[in-house]
Amino acid sequence: xxxxxxxxxxxxxxxxxxxxxxxxxxxxxxxxxxxxxxxxxxxxxxxxxxxxxxxxxxxxxxxxxxxxxxxxxxxxxxxxxxxxxxxxxxxxxxxxxxxxxxxxxxxxxxxxxxxxxxxxxxxxxxxxxxxxxxxxxxxxxxxxxxxxxxxxxxxxxxxxxxxxxxxxxxxxxxxxxxxxxxxxxxxxxxxxxxxxxxxxxxxxxxxxxxxxxxxxxxxxxxxxxxxxxxxxxxxxxxxxxxxxxxxxxxxxxxxxxxxxxxxxxxxxxxxxxxxxxxxxxxxxxxxxxxxxxxxxxxxxxxxxxxxxxxxxxxxxxxxxxxxxxxxxxxxxxxxxxxxxxxxxxxxxxxxxxxxxxxxxxxxxxxxxxxxxxxxxx
Amino acid sequence: xxxxxxxxxxxxxxxxxxxxxxxxxxxxxxxxxxxxxxxxxxxxxxxxxxxxxxxxxxxxxxxxxxxxxxxxxxxxxxxxxxxxxxxxxxxxxxxxxxxxxxxxxxxxxxxxxxxxxxxxxxxxxxxxxxxxxxxxxxxxxxxxxxxxxxxxxxxxxxxxxxxxxxxxxxxxxxxxxxxxxxxxxxxxxxxxxxxxxxxxxxxxxxxxxxxxxxxxxxxxxxxxxxxxxxxxxxxxxxxxxxxxxxxxxxxxxxxxxxxxxxxxxxxxxxxxxxxxxxxxxxxxx
Numbered sequence: 001x002x003x004x005x006x007x008x009x010x011x012x013x014x015x016x017x018x019x020x021x022x023x024x025x026x027x028x029x030x031x032x033x034x035x036x037x038x039x040x041x042x043x044x045x046x047x048x049x050x051x052x053x054x055x056x057x058x059x060x061x062x063x064x065x066x067x068x069x070x071x072x073x074x075x076x077x078x079x080x081x082x083x084x085x086x087x088x089x090x091x092x093x094x095x096x097x098x099x100x101x102x103x104x105x106x107x108x109x110x111x112x113x114x115x116x117x118x119x120x121x122x123x124x125x126x127x128x129x130x131x132x133x134x135x136x137x138x139x140x141x142x143x144x145x146x147x148x149x150x151x152x153x154x155x156x157x158x159x160x161x162x163x164x165x166x167x168x169x170x171x172x173x174x175x176x177x178x179x180x181x182x183x184x185x186x187x188x189x190x191x192x193x194x195x196x197x198x199x200x201x202x203x204x205x206x207x208x209x210x211x212x213x214x215x216x217x218x219x220x221x222x223x224x225x226x227x228x229x230x231x232x233x234x235x236x237x238x239x240x241x242x243x244x245x246x247x248x249x250x251x252x253x254x255x256x257x258x259x260x261x262x263x264x265x266x267x268x269x270x271x272x273x274x275x276x277x278x279x280x281x282x283x284x285x286x287x288x289x290x291x292x293x294x295x296x297x298x299x300x301x302x303x304x305x306x307x308x309x310x311x312x313x314x315x316x317x318x319x320x321x322x323x324x325x326x327x328x329x330x331x332x333x334x335x336x337x338x339x340x341x342x343x344x345x346x347x348x349x350x351x352x353x354x355x356x357x358x359x360x361x362x363x364x365x366x367x368x369x370x371x372x373x374x375x376x377x
Numbered sequence: 378x379x380x381x382x383x384x385x386x387x388x389x390x391x392x393x394x395x396x397x398x399x400x401x402x403x404x405x406x407x408x409x410x411x412x413x414x415x416x417x418x419x420x421x422x423x424x425x426x427x428x429x430x431x432x433x434x435x436x437x438x439x440x441x442x443x444x445x446x447x448x449x450x451x452x453x454x455x456x457x458x459x460x461x462x463x464x465x466x467x468x469x470x471x472x473x474x475x476x477x478x479x480x481x482x483x484x485x486x487x488x489x490x491x492x493x494x495x496x497x498x499x500x501x502x503x504x505x506x507x508x509x510x511x512x513x514x515x516x517x518x519x520x521x522x523x524x525x526x527x528x529x530x531x532x533x534x535x536x537x538x539x540x541x542x543x544x545x546x547x548x549x550x551x552x553x554x555x556x557x558x559x560x561x562x563x564x565x566x567x568x569x570x571x572x573x574x575x576x577x578x579x580x581x582x583x584x585x586x587x588x589x590x591x592x593x594x595x596x597x598x599x600x601x602x603x604x605x606x607x608x609x610x611x612x613x614x615x616x617x618x619x620x621x622x623x624x625x626x627x628x629x630x631x632x633x634x635x636x637x638x639x640x641x642x643x644x645x646x647x648x649x650x651x652x653x654x655x656x657x658x659x660x661x662x
Contacts, residue, residue, distance in 0.1 A: 016494075016498075017491045017494070017495075020487075020490055020491060020494055021487070077494070077498070078501075081498060085502075089510065092510045092511070092513070092514065093513070095514055096510075096513040096514050097514075203643060203646060206590060206591070206594075206642070206646055207590065207639055207642035207643045207646055208594075208635075208638075208639050208642065209594045209597040209598065209601075209611065209614065209638070211597075211598075211601050211614070211615070211618055212597075212614055212618070212631075212635050212638070212639070214618075215617075215618040215621050215631060218621055219621060223621075302500070302501055303500050303501065306500070306501055306502060306503045306504070307503075309503040309505075310503040310504055310505035310506070310598075311598075313503075313505050313598070313602065314598050314601050314602065317601070317602065318601075318618065328506070328509070329509065329602055332509050332510065332513055333513075333603075333604075340510075344506065347503060347506065348502075351501055351502070351503075355501065
């Protein structure tokens with residue numbers, strides 16, 4: 001990593017920092033621009049340039065008109081952050097010892113140069129970054145894989161993408177479902193069976209690695225009871241155990257958050273007021289308490305998605321799920337630069353989309369944010 | 378009778394049975410792992426081809442693995458690595474997180490906003506992603522050793538600590554004793570180190586204790602992916618998971634390391650929760 005790269009990285013980071021100080025009006029424009037750029041590049045991989053442009057334009061217009069200030073800020077930060085992330089990942093990969101061609105049978109410099117040109121992997125990290133980004137924007141491709149011969153990164157990731165997304169989404173829903181319901185009941189009835197169950201769940205979730213939980217599930221449900229397939233991918237039955245193993249750690253955190261949220265909210269004056277009006281207790285809880293009590297849970301969902309993705313690297317291997325996690329790990333170990341960057345882009349893109357959904361949910365839960373100006377979001 | 382805050386905390390902790398039990402279990406496990414192998418004359422590496430995959434017996438208490446190594450010895454030696462990773466990587470992240478959080482909370486304003494924005498950003502990344510990339514910076518010969526794991530895990534685990542420390546410093550920042558120190562002309566560094574740091578020690582201890590189990594779990598993820606420490610509980614559990622099959626059961630390969638790992642992490646969480654109740658009473662409902 002030379003001085004030039006460091007300067008470039010610092011410049012990128014300072015641009016990101018600068019986005020914090022962007023006033024409200026330009027934020028609106030820049031966010032629409034960011035939505036357009038990200039959506040165009042994303043859809044360009046699977047669609048023709050024209051249709052990608054039309055979809056991206058529509059999304060950008062929708063973002064400009066309807067996106068809440070909070071979410072606009074998020075976009076203005078996260079989309080440039082993706083570029084910085086790609087650059088930083090490139091630098092890290094090039095700083096690591098070895099290169100994609102190091103394991104090849106002794107190659108003469110001419111042969112190596114030819115290979116580098118063919119796969120678009122120049123010797124310097126900055127050159128690689130520009131080759132990669134240029135190819136991504138102009139041709140809409142994530143580049144060829146160096147190690148999986150004759151395949152492009154899209155060929156590897158496109159079949160894996162729906163697998164990882166459905167597993168991850170199901171796991172997040174499961175963790176919210178289990179965690180929030182246990183936490184809410186626990187918070188309403190302290191020292192009840194549900195309270196102990198949520199505490200037990202929280203302890204198990206933080207005390208056992210998910211692959212150990214997964215192996216336990218495998219032994220019980222597949223080998224002893226024989227009700228679920230051991231591993232592989234096919235029907236919904238293959239989804240159950242990996243999703244549970246993935247969901248438990250976040251479910252544990254969510255249960256704790258929901259419990260303390262409910263306990264805190266139930267002591268508020270507005271709950272007393274609702275009771276004093278003579279509302280039935282269930283109505284007080286559902287209409288008045290939950291909205292406030294679940295805000296911490298919603299704000300945890302962003303990190304929860306990241307935790308779930310991290311866990312999926314391991315769980316996918318354990319259950320033989322053909323998801324994207326395997327490609328990231330293989331790519332990193334084999335120094336297959338475009339595979340690593342491709343998975344990073346897809347994962348980070350998913351994080352951006354998920355964070356936006358969380359922001360929208362947040363604004364829906366907390367009406368004060370609807371009228372807030374972008375400047376003080 | 379007047380009591381110092383530490384004495385009061387110790388009294389509260391001594392009434393907390395789960396926390397005390399956790400501390401006792403940890404002590405026993407640590408002594409067993411550190412002294413056991415040499416006192417009992419166990420070797421984790423000696424192979425015996427005629428004793429492959431034997432279930433527990435009087436000779437090999439925990440059975441033997443696929444190439445006839447004594448599992449009891451391996452669990453104890455693996456425990457040394459897991460505990461070392463847990464403690465050292467936590468120390469790395471405490472140093473990074475406390476300094477980051479103190480600076481952000483103390484100077485506040487735009488600097489704070491920028492620094493915390495960075496923390497939020499890092500929070501959103503799948504940290505395994507970073508851990509793997511940092512691990513790769515070390516050469517092949519360092520693979521399986523502890524140093525890369527210390528560094529990589531330490532560098533991604535500090536975020537929670539930074540957030541908590543920043544919150545604490547922010548609330549202490551404008552108290553009278555800080556103002557007094559400022560008026561007496563103390564330097565910023567002196568205020569941070571001599572006046573603020575002692576006041577957040579309790580909270581730091583609590584969250585450091587709760588961070589150790591997370592670090593041990595992360596190491597086990599790395600081991601599962603073949604990037605961790607060569608002989609750790611995570612590695613042993615992964616080996617045990619790998620031989621789960623419907624035909625023949627090698628249960629001891631999974632059960633023993635899994636029990637040791639789970640017991641340690643449960644104890645650490647009990648102890649951490651107990652310390653939180655004792656040192657940070659405000660956090661209780």
